[in-house]
Structure formats: structure tokens, C-alpha cells
Amino acid sequence: EVQLLESGGGLVQPGGSMRLSCATSGFSFSSYAMSWVRQAPGKGLEWVSGIHGRSAVTYYADSVKGRFTISRDNSKNTLDLQMDSLSVEDTGVYYCAKGSAISPIGAYSGDFWGQGTLVTVSS
Amino acid sequence: DIQMTQSPSSLSASVGDRVTITCQASQDISKYVTWFQQKPGKAPRLLIYDASKLETGVPSRFSGSGSGTDFTFTISSLQPEDIATYYCQQYDNLLTFGGGTKVEIK
Numbered sequence: 194e195v196q197l198l199e200s201g202g203g204l205v206q207p208g209g210s211m212r213l214s215c216a217t218s219g220f221s222f223s224s225y226a227m228s229w230v231r232q233a234p235g236k237g238l239e240w241v242s243g244i245h246g247r248s249a250v251t252y253y254a255d256s257v258k259g260r261f262t263i264s265r266d267n268s269k270n271t272l273d274l275q276m277d278s279l280s281v282e283d284t285g286v287y288y289c290a291k292g293s294a295i296s297p298i299g300a301y302s303g304d305f306w307g308q309g310t311l312v313t314v315s316s
Numbered sequence: 317d318i319q320m321t322q323s324p325s326s327l328s329a330s331v332g333d334r335v336t337i338t339c340q341a342s343q344d345i346s347k348y349v350t351w352f353q354q355k356p357g358k359a360p361r362l363l364i365y366d367a368s369k370l371e372t373g374v375p376s377r378f379s380g381s382g383s384g385t386d387f388t389f390t391i392s393s394l395q396p397e398d399i400a401t402y403y404c405q406q407y408d409n410l411l412t413f414g415g416g417t418k419v420e421i422k
Contacts, residue, residue, distance in 0.1 A: 302411055
């Protein structure tokens with residue numbers, strides 16, 4: 194059974210940093226790209242970042258480029274998102290999502306999702 | 317960046333009605349569209365990929381069609397458990413979601 198479990202959310206002040214993690218099981222982790230998708234309160238879904246299964250090539254939405262860093266540890270089957278210079282606009286539920294292929298390019302993401310972790314940026 | 321314009325933003329229909337949602341891409345994206353269902357407080361659920369292929373385990377009343385820039389998602393006979401928000405997603409160039417359609421029972 195495929196499982197994804199996010200952790201690391203909470204309250205952080207504007208300008209602060211936070212690191213999210215996604216622990217996975219039930220599939221060959223290194224064979225699939227992974228993504229982070231977020232959802233602001235009462236709003237729609239926004240893709241944040243994606244990473245190749247093995248090459249560690251990364252991709253970012255313009256809204257987080259230069260502030261967020263996605264990484265993965267294929268030996269531990271984990272996915273991380275380091276978030277720096279956070280602003281109130283970064284508040285929301287962050288989901289990790291499994292890709293459908295090893296590359297996030299030309300392949301959909303989201304055949305499996307975690308339950309999400311809430312990040313609140315507020316003073 | 318590719319934009320996905322989804323409409324309507326909300327709709328109200330009766331049980332048994334046919335429901336149709338559309339997504340228009342800002343450029344040709346071939347067949348690279350998925351459709352998701354999201355219920356309140358839950359993670360999204362994949363329903364359709366490659367514009368028209370039904371994900372395993374998804375009821376056959378859900379369907380998708382289209383290619384190029386215009387895509388359609390249909391629920392052939394709305395059921396009470398289909399109350400949710402539906403999103404399209406393009407994956408021709410990275411990922412972009414449509415704005416969502418909230419489906420309610422009349």
C-alpha cells in the first residue's frame with residue numbers, strides 16, 4: 194500500500210524558515226518524481242516544486258523560486274521542502290504528491306497524496 | 317507559463333443530473349490533463365489522466381475528453397457522494413491547476 198506522510202508544519206513568523214518532510218512507503222521511491230502542492234485557506238491547489246526520481250533535477254513555481262528548496266533522500270524514501278524567507282502568502286496546507294514517472298516533465302503528479310501539513314506564517 | 321481557465325467556478329445540480337466542467341489551456345497541451353476531486357479537509361483524489369483515461373477504481377460515471385486547448389470533465393449521473401471541488405491540472409510544461417469547480421446538490 195502506497196503511503197505518504199507529511200510532517201514539520203506549524204506556526205512561523207514572517208521572514209522565518211521551516212522544513213517539511215514527507216515519509217513514503219509502498220513503492221519504489223527512486224523510480225518516481227515527487228512534488229509539493231499547497232493550498233491556501235479556502236483557495237485552490239498550487240503546484241510548488243518537483244524533483245526527478247534519481248537525477249535530483251529540481252523545478253519550482255515562480256512564487257517560491259529562490260526561497261524554497263526541494264530535496265530527496267532515496268536511501269530513506271523521504272522528500273523534504275526547505276522554506277526560507279516565508280511570507281503570509283505562504284500560509285496553507287502543504288501536500289506531497291507522487292509522480293507518475295521518474296521525471297516530473299511531461300508526467301502528471303498526484304496518483305497518491307499525503308494528508309497534508311498546515312503551515313501558518315503569522316506574527 | 318501555461319494557464320488553465322476552469323469554468324464554472326461553482327454549480328448546483330440535482331441528483332441524477334449530467335454535470336459538465338470545462339478547462340481551457342492558454343496553449344496547446346496535447347492530451348496532458350488530469351482531473352482531481354477534493355472533498356473538504358481531504359487530499360485531492362486522481363480521477364482522470366491523459367485527458368480521458370479513468371484511474372483504477374474510479375466509477376465509470378466520471379469521464380474526460382478533449383485535446384489541444386479545450387478539455388471537458390463529465391459526471392454522467394450526479395450522486396450525493398460526488399459533492400466536492402474538482403480541479404483540472406496540465407502537465408505538458410511543469411504543472412498548473414485550474415481554479416476549481418465547487419459542485420453542490422440542488
